[in-house]
Amino acid sequence: MSKPSRVVIVGGTHGNEWTGIQIVQHYQDELRNKFPSLKLEFIFANPEAHKLNSRFKDEDLNRAFEHLQVSRQSYEHARAHEIKKIIDREPCLVLDLHTTTASMGNTIIVSHYNPLNLSLCSKLSQEFKDCRVIGAPDPKLKYLASQSGFGLILEVGPVANSVVEAVALESTLSLMASILSAMSASSDEPLHGSVELFEETQDVPYPKNDKGELNGYIHSGFQGKNFQVIEGKFVPFRTFQNQNIEMKTEEKLFPIFINEAAYYAQNLAFTLCRKKTITF
Ligand SMILES: [Zn+2]
Numbered sequence: 350m351s352k353p354s355r356v357v358i359v360g361g362t363h364g365n366e367w368t369g370i371q372i373v374q375h376y377q378d379e380l381r382n383k384f385p386s387l388k389l390e391f392i393f394a395n396p397e398a399h400k401l402n403s404r405f406k407d408e409d410l411n412r413a414f415e416h417l418q419v420s421r422q423s424y425e426h427a428r429a430h431e432i433k434k435i436i437d438r439e440p441c442l443v444l445d446l447h448t449t450t451a452s453m454g455n456t457i458i459v460s461h462y463n464p465l466n467l468s469l470c471s472k473l474s475q476e477f478k479d480c481r482v483i484g485a486p487d488p489k490l491k492y493l494a495s496q497s498g499f500g501l502i503l504e505v506g507p508v509a510n511s512v513v514e515a516v517a518l519e520s521t522l523s524l525m526a527s528i529l530s531a532m533s534a535s536s537d538e539p540l541h542g543s544v545e546l547f548e549e550t551q552d553v554p555y556p557k558n559d560k561g562e563l564n565g566y567i568h569s570g571f572q573g574k575n576f577q578v579i580e581g582k583f584v585p586f587r588t589f590q591n592q593n594i595e596m597k598t599e600e601k602l603f604p605i606f607i608n609e610a611a612y613y614a615q616n617l618a619f620t621l622c623r624k625k626t627i628t629f
Pocket of ligand 1: 362363366447448
């Protein structure tokens with residue numbers, strides 16, 4: 350398989366995740382000088398949402414690609430069309446830069462399980478402490494990074510929305526440098542190997558009362574326990590009436606995105622994953 354020499358680096362898909370925005374605004378020259386054999390293109394994906402200091406203006410851009418064929422009146426719908434056109438111009442790897450308020454460390458999200466994507470994930474998880482791979486198959490192609498066969502989402506945290514934070518910024522740049530150095534290596538030998546990934550299996554909502562209002566919060570013993578194994582009974586929530594809420598699993602599962610700020614709007618408290626090893 351030949352690697353594309355073009356890499357499309359996208360920041361600000363969510364307008365309040367400032368790390369990626371700073372990278373596409375301030376690190377273009379440095380990255381081009383460091384990786385001269387690559388054709389690097391940079392996209393500031395959602396400037397209108399950034400002006401509002403908000404995740405999005407009309408709808409989540411990182412879900413808007415699912416509706417490309419339908420006519421919709423939304424800023425993100427128009428941006429999705431423009432971004433898709435840029436990605437489609439020539440074969441490329443897409444790197445979509447995100448941050449999370451959950452303590453996820455250096456996370457890579459992969460949707461298309463092909464040898465190039467998986468070999469990059471495998472390299473990163475070997476090179477970086479705290480680097481884990483989430484498998485998020487995307488059959489409806491809703492994510493920006495799924496618009497090319499080769500694409501990864503970088504999701505670094507914890508970092509609050511609307512701040513530039515050293516660890517998040519520098520970790521994202523280090524992950525990118527590792528990916529870009531693999532992409533610029535001249536070898537075109539077939540890629541073989543294996544990678545351990547956490548594949549999303551179940552979303553868990555917050556507790557609600559009869560009126561549909563939030564009626565609890567992530568338990569102190571569960572907060573921050575992303576990627577830590579759960580088996581049998583566990584206590585993810587405590588209600589505002591000081592009751593613990595227990596859940597149970599029959600198999601080993603791993604929670605991710607615990608207490609992510611953006612997911613309150615969808616009533617999503619965390620997602621449970623299965624651990625898998627994929628060979629390629
Ligand atoms: Zn994001």
